Amino acid sequence: MEKQRLPKSMQYIFGPVASRRLGRSLGIDLIPFKTCTLNCRYCECGPTTHLTIERRKFGPETQILDEIEYSVTKLQDQIDFITFAGSGEPTLSLSLSSAIKKIKEISTVPVAMLTNGTLLYRPDVLLDISSIDVLIPSLDVVNADMFDYLNRPHPDLCFDQYIEGLKQLRKKYQNTLWLEILLCKGINDSAKDLELMKKLLQEINPDAIQMNTVFRPGTDPDLKPLSEAELSTIQRFLGYPESPRPAIIGGIPVQESPESLPTKRIREILQRRPSTVDDLANGLQVSLTTVRQVIHRLSKNESLIATNKNGQIFYSLAGDKNSTHDAV
Numbered sequence: 001m002e003k004q005r006l007p008k009s010m011q012y013i014f015g016p017v018a019s020r021r022l023g024r025s026l027g028i029d030l031i032p033f034k035t036c037t038l039n040c041r042y043c044e045c046g047p048t049t050h051l052t053i054e055r056r057k058f059g060p061e062t063q064i065l066d067e068i069e070y071s072v073t074k075l076q077d078q079i080d081f082i083t084f085a086g087s088g089e090p091t092l093s094l095s096l097s098s099a100i101k102k103i104k105e106i107s108t109v110p111v112a113m114l115t116n117g118t119l120l121y122r123p124d125v126l127l128d129i130s131s132i133d134v135l136i137p138s139l140d141v142v143n144a145d146m147f148d149y150l151n152r153p154h155p156d157l158c159f160d161q162y163i164e165g166l167k168q169l170r171k172k173y174q175n176t177l178w179l180e181i182l183l184c185k186g187i188n189d190s191a192k193d194l195e196l197m198k199k200l201l202q203e204i205n206p207d208a209i210q211m212n213t214v215f216r217p218g219t220d221p222d223l224k225p226l227s228e229a230e231l232s233t234i235q236r237f238l239g240y241p242e243s244p245r246p247a248i249i250g251g252i253p254v255q256e257s258p259e260s261l262p263t264k265r266i267r268e269i270l271q272r273r274p275s276t277v278d279d280l281a282n283g284l285q286v287s288l289t290t291v292r293q294v295i296h297r298l299s300k301n302e303s304l305i306a307t308n309k310n311g312q313i314f315y316s317l318a319g320d321k322n323s324t325h326d327a328v
């Protein structure tokens with residue numbers, strides 16, 4: 001068995017953090033500080049210092065993979081998600097696909113990615129992120145003028161291409177899709193803008209939306225937040241009354257659990273017959289992400305057994321007299 005290499009220092013991993021969207025989350029940041037395709041006025045990290053749309057490797061891949069292996073192995077029992085995020089745009093990294101592959105090889109913790117979404121029209125980016133469990137792109141604007149004003153994109157980015165990329169996601173990306181919408185008072189929250197946003201949402205068809213506003217100071221101090229009540233009203237107007245709402249705790253928005261997890265039903269099945277993640281998702285008509293979350297939680301608290309059979313991982317719960325791997 002290959003010995004795990006101990007990384008000299010942690011450059012690409014942060015947390016776990018109490019993420020306002022994803023619970024307790026281990027962060028992976030593959031991008032140097034403020035390297036981004038956009039220079040948003042509301043960015044909490046300050047102005048973009050490297051505005052680029054060029055994808056490349058920003059660090060030695062061996063170190064990235066060593067850090068991932070070390071941290072994920074050590075912390076996987078304490079986290080709900082592993083999240084690609086940080087102070088830049090994660091899809092700019094050409095190390096993304098190897099990083100995701102490494103996580104999937106060593107862990108069942110669901111993987112999420114926060115992205116500004118501007119490069120999702122590119123087939124190479126879509127290929128790299130195809131096995132992300134929860135993809136959370138942003139959409140704050142409904143026309144090119146506001147895109148230029150609020151997001152201040154790289155000059156070679158085209159608003160129509162960005163929007164088309166989001167519209168095509170449902171055909172090209174199979175897992176859970178949440179769309180983050182950040183509104184600034186008096187800037188992108190007019191009745192006309194929201195009407196257009198509603199139409200766009202019908203075409204993009206995300207599983208949920210995440211309403212956001214300028215909770216903390218951004219690059220432009222003149223931007224003003226909307227109130228919780230205003231965000232709730234807009235969320236209902238946009239047609240997503242059930243999407244999880246951020247709860248404000250001590251001034252920091254904290255996301256409630258994204259969905260009610262059918263842990264009890266999955267436990268009952270695994271006490272009777274070993275099942276793959278696909279079996280459970282198909283049988284219970286829930287998403288693969290939901291099943292992976294439950295499996296992950298069961299692995300923390302109960303005697304979950306994972307058996308590799310012909311390249312497929314079957315899960316069962318120990319102490320079950322009825323279970324037989326040959327029966328599947």
Ligand code: SF4
Pocket residue numbers: 036037038039040042043044045048086087088089116
């Ligand atoms: S996309 Fe994100 S990281 Fe980039 S400038 Fe906007 S808020 Fe900041």
